[in-house]
Amino acid sequence: MIDKSRAIELLRKYLRDDKIVKHCIAVEAIMRVLARRLGRDEDKWGIVGLLHDIDYDVTNRDLSSHGLKAMEILRNELPEELLRVIACHNESTGIEPETEEGKEMCIALRAADQMSGLIVATALVMPSRKISEIKLSTLRRKFKSKDFARGVKRDRILGIEKLGIPLEEFMQLSLEAMRGVAEELGL
Numbered sequence: 001m002i003d004k005s006r007a008i009e010l011l012r013k014y015l016r017d018d019k020i021v022k023h024c025i026a027v028e029a030i031m032r033v034l035a036r037r038l039g040r041d042e043d044k045w046g047i048v049g050l051l052h053d054i055d056y057d058v059t060n061r062d063l064s065s066h067g068l069k070a071m072e073i074l075r076n077e078l079p080e081e082l083l084r085v086i087a088c089h090n091e092s093t094g095i096e097p098e099t100e101e102g103k104e105m106c107i108a109l110r111a112a113d114q115m116s117g118l119i120v121a122t123a124l125v126m127p128s129r130k131i132s133e134i135k136l137s138t139l140r141r142k143f144k145s146k147d148f149a150r151g152v153k154r155d156r157i158l159g160i161e162k163l164g165i166p167l168e169e170f171m172q173l174s175l176e177a178m179r180g181v182a183e184e185l186g187l
């Protein structure tokens with residue numbers, strides 16, 4: 001298992017767009033709190049969050065290879081099961097993890113990926129443009145508003161309930177997680 005500094009090194013090597021690096025940092029933070037909540041290994045879940053979009057530039061945003069390319073890039077860096085989790089976050093790869101923890105991670109990653117997008121979009125419409133200003137009630141309202149941040153897949157976020165975490169709690173945990181890295185995100 002690689003450590004965080006190696007993961008960051010890989011991100012810098014493969015991702016040119018700083019926006020995606022920030023997105024990866026946000027997803028890492030959410031994956032860590034979810035691991036803690038579920039009694040799983042925080043570092044492992046964090047690394048998966050951090051690296052999940054490493055092939056974003058390489059695949060030129062082509063959904064048919066997103067995730068599969070990441071498996072190739074990370075082949076010598078992560079165990080097979082974690083590669084499967086990363087590929088699984090893009091449903092169209094058809095790749096599924098084999099272990100119970102891997103399946104949990106995949107659901108969490110899909111949810112964290114979308115939740116981070118919802119929180120960033122919400123922060124950007126706050127007067128201060130800061131995550132610290134977002135109240136749980138605001139986030140709940142933005143989640144329900146279909147016209148807001150239309151690209152955010154609400155069903156993936158709701159998937160978290162399969163892990164026994166209610167939506168409200170997931171929102172709260174994610175807000176706290178992203179507040180912890182707000183400076184890095186510039187939000």
Ligand SMILES: [Fe+2]
Nearest residue numbers: 023052053113
């Ligand atoms: Fe992502």
